[in-house]
Amino acid sequence: xxxxxxxxxxxxxxxxxxxxxxxxxxxxxxxxxxxxxxxxxxxxxxxxxxxxxxxxxxxxxxxxxxxxxxxxxxxxxxxxxxxxxxxxxxxxxxxxxxxxxxxxxxxxxxxxxxxxxxxxxxxxxxxxxxxxxxxxxxxxxxxxxxxxxxxxxxxxxxxxxxxxxxxxxxxxxxxxxxxxxxxxxxxxxxxxxxxxxxxxxxxxxxxxxxxxxxxxxxxxxxxxxxxxxxxxxxxxxxxxxxx
Numbered sequence: 001x002x003x004x005x006x007x008x009x010x011x012x013x014x015x016x017x018x019x020x021x022x023x024x025x026x027x028x029x030x031x032x033x034x035x036x037x038x039x040x041x042x043x044x045x046x047x048x049x050x051x052x053x054x055x056x057x058x059x060x061x062x063x064x065x066x067x068x069x070x071x072x073x074x075x076x077x078x079x080x081x082x083x084x085x086x087x088x089x090x091x092x093x094x095x096x097x098x099x100x101x102x103x104x105x106x107x108x109x110x111x112x113x114x115x116x117x118x119x120x121x122x123x124x125x126x127x128x129x130x131x132x133x134x135x136x137x138x139x140x141x142x143x144x145x146x147x148x149x150x151x152x153x154x155x156x157x158x159x160x161x162x163x164x165x166x167x168x169x170x171x172x173x174x175x176x177x178x179x180x181x182x183x184x185x186x187x188x189x190x191x192x193x194x195x196x197x198x199x200x201x202x203x204x205x206x207x208x209x210x211x212x213x214x215x216x217x218x219x220x221x222x223x224x225x226x227x228x229x230x231x232x233x234x235x236x237x238x239x240x241x242x243x
Contacts, residue, residue, distance in 0.1 A: 006134055006190070009230075014052065016173070024209070033086070036085055036086050037083050037085055037086065038083065038084055038085075038086060039081055039082075039116075042100070043046055046075040046076055046078075047075065047076050048072065048073075048074065048075055048076075049070075049071040049072075049074035049075070049076055049102075050068060050071040050072045050074075050098060052076060052096070053066050053071055053117060056089070057115075059089055060089060060090060060093070060115070062113060062114060062115055063112070063113075064114065064115045064116075064117055065116045065117065066116075066117040066118075067073070067118070067119075070102075070117075070119045071102075071117070074100055074101075076096070076100065090147070092113075094147065094149075094194075095195055098149070098193055098195070100159075101119060101120050101121075102117055102118065102120060103117070103118045103119075103120055103129045103149040104116065104117050104132055104147070104149060105129055105146070105148045105149050106145075106146035106147045106148070108146065109148075113181070115119065115147075119178065120173075120176075129142060129148065129149045130148050130149075131151065132148065132149075132150035132151050132152045132154065132191045133148065133151065134151075134152045134153070134154070135151045135153055136217070137153070137201070138152075140153060140194065140197055140198065140201065141198075143192040143194070144194065149193065150178065150191055150192060150193060151191070151193075151194060151197060152189065152190070152191045153189070153190055153197055153200075154183075154187050154188070154189050154190075155187060155188045155189075155190065155200065155201070155204055156185075156186065156187045156188060157186050157188065157204070157208050158186075158208055159184065159208050159209055159210055159211070160204075160207060162182040162183065162186045162187055162188050162207045163182040163183075164186060166180060166182060168203070169188070169190065169200055169203070172196060172200065172203075173190075173192055173196055173198055174192075174193075177193055177232045178190075178192040178193070178196060179191045179192075188200075204239055211231050212215040
């Protein structure tokens with residue numbers, strides 16, 4: 001089964017059909033449900049984000065407020081059939097939108113729950129995303145509710161110096177929308193997507209420990225190399241065929 005970090009790049013349109021009804025060689029997308037996972041298939045030409053949004057809306061059974069002109073020209077490319085867990089469909093949807101330049105968040109202000117999707121450039125009449133509220137580690141791990149595009153977390157450090165970690169984590173974040181700050185009490189405050197906050201959590205869990213032989217910078221360098229390799233593989237998965 002795909003990890004949560006990879007699911008966003010591997011998701012595409014979900015049209016639930018019995019396995020026997022999936023047309024072989026047809027360009028349309030389809031997904032067969034088998035227990036608690038979906039097997040997804042894709043066309044070689046890629047899919048319009050507009051179609052993906054419409055079908056995710058059906059799958060999630062929640063209205064999606066989006067601007068057709070923003071999603072109609074965006075094409076998503078994913079190679080080969082992929083597998084995702086049924087309980088990760090919303091995570092997949094949010095991460096897919098994020099990687100293609102869109103915010104997504106829950107909105108209950110109108111009395112009827114809905115998901116709002118807006119381009120990150122926020123041009124014209126686009127709605128600004130809610131403020132990145134402060135969450136706890138428990139909320140991060142469970143999945144904050146309501147869902148927002150960005151959250152804020154404070155990570156106290158014991159063995160690393162917060163200011164020394166700025167360069168390491170800035171390379172992980174999207175500097176256009178996410179931020180990192182070091183405090184004098186040796187803590188990091190990070191505003192980022194849930195996915196990126198989970199990456200920060202994992203790096204600190206591995207690096208903020210008493211030194212045993214190799215100094216902390218060496219361990220961080222090794223973690224950075226692993227992250228770079230993961231990003232390269234994910235980028236390759238998103239690239240259109242033939243590139």
